[in-house]
Amino acid sequence: MTTHFYTASSVDGFIATTDHSLDWLLSQDIDEDGPMAYPGFIARVGALAMGASTFEWVMRHEKGRWDYAQPTWVFTHREMSAPEHGDVRFTQDDVRRVHAEMLAAADGKDIWIVGGGDLAGQFADAGLLDEVWLQYAPVTLGAGAPLLPRRLDLELIEVARNRSFLCGRYRVVGAPAP
Template sequence: MSARPKFRYYTASTLDGYLADLDDSLDWLLTQPIDENGPMNYTEFIADIGAMVMGWTTYRWLLDNEVSDGKPWPYDMPCFVFTHRDVVPVAESISVVAGSPADHRDLLIAAAGDKDVWIVGGGDLAAQFAEAGMLDEIVVSFAPVTVGAGRPLFPRRFDLELIDTARNRAFVCARYAVVGPRSRISS
């Protein structure tokens, strides 16, 4: 049996564990220096991706910030937006789905082909994939900034295994294997 596809959550976070601030702003991320060819870079990551998934907030952010002023959708691979909202896709490569990740496992695996599935965000969707046993690894680039509150990186109790670390200019990058849910120890 092939190890492919892997379900991978590749993201950036503030040092205090947020993907975005309370206004869904990523200005903290976009102002940090990064080596586009450095360790754990996006170009090498995306080369192994065959399909992507995201939640409504991430999709909306992309529409507001990347697909504005007539710019086209930035991805040519199959993209699945998990939401219960009535959403009109802005590109033929986008499918809107509802339900749990497990409901769409076969569809996502088929869409990825012999490559991996990228859980783009947000953190709650990545956690839903983990709860369904469909998250193999988390790759996070931590920025040297705090925002105090916002969208959490991963809002569930899970054990992870550190696989690799690196520094990419301002970012501390870490790759983790998802071990499983963390049980509560009663006292």
């Protein structure tokens, strides 16, 4: 069971604009059956974690509908409303305890840290992030939500082009020695 941070990024390392727009991403060309595309990835995922902004984006974008079949942990300090359907669990617990719950719920499948970047970093800080999958869209944003605001060493284990996207899969080696 592998814990992945799978995300798209601008070439300059942002996963959303400063006002949490993904228009720059959703307008890009991708082959859903092509290399490192989402359908093949999500089929192997048994549990998800995301931060409050990402959850709010999904709820806005899907107009309140929740399409994930997997149990999802949403990290927040606020009172938030769960979607009518789906298994959404709000938490502000330690990432280690949440990760253990996710492993138990995932039933042998992988874990997806959806984002944002700092939440993925919190799992990396605890030594719980195994892989980072990046789809680089051919844009720069100049500013926005950071991809992974940590100092980490990564090993490149797969590279592909999917239409507009440069895709890389990395193993997390860990924080460099001080």
